[in-house]
Amino acid sequence: MNRLARMFKFIEVQIEAENKWIKTHLDDIYYNEVYLFSDEYVEQWAERAEAEAEYYAEHPEAFEDMEESEEDRLFEKINEAIWAGDVETIKKCFPQIDKNDKQIQAELTWIVAKDVMKNRELRELYFQKYGVKYKVRKEKRRNS
Secondary structure (H helix, E strand, O other), rough: OOOHHHHHHHHHHHHHHHHHHHHHHHHHHHHHHHHHHHHHHHHHHHHHHHHHHHHHHHOOOHHHOOOOOOHHHHHHHHHHHHHHHHHHHHHHHHHHHOOOOHHHHHHOHHHHHHHHOOOOOHHHHHHHHOOOOOOOOOOOOOOO
């Protein structure tokens, strides 16, 4: 009898876990398939957009802070070129890179950039810009 009671307890725990997963899954389906296309959701975002437009009309200085700088655009362009494996774009951007911009240097030494940086001309440009031989940055492993 004791063994049977433990078995029911185990089944109860399994059923609760399964019901929780089903509820979460159904909530996700409802949100992604129904709620995002509902009138309520669309009206809510329209009101937010109107309020935001009104705020920025009254406070134009807040909007100016959000504009991308030239360095931000250059970083984004280089990042996209790295992911696309576009060596030519990176070569064109190299003269515009600020030698002291560590963010772009870190991006170029990231493991994803390794394939792009196999290009000899690109490595020479890197050496001319930063004065050090190109090396892929080692990822630090965390002990969990």
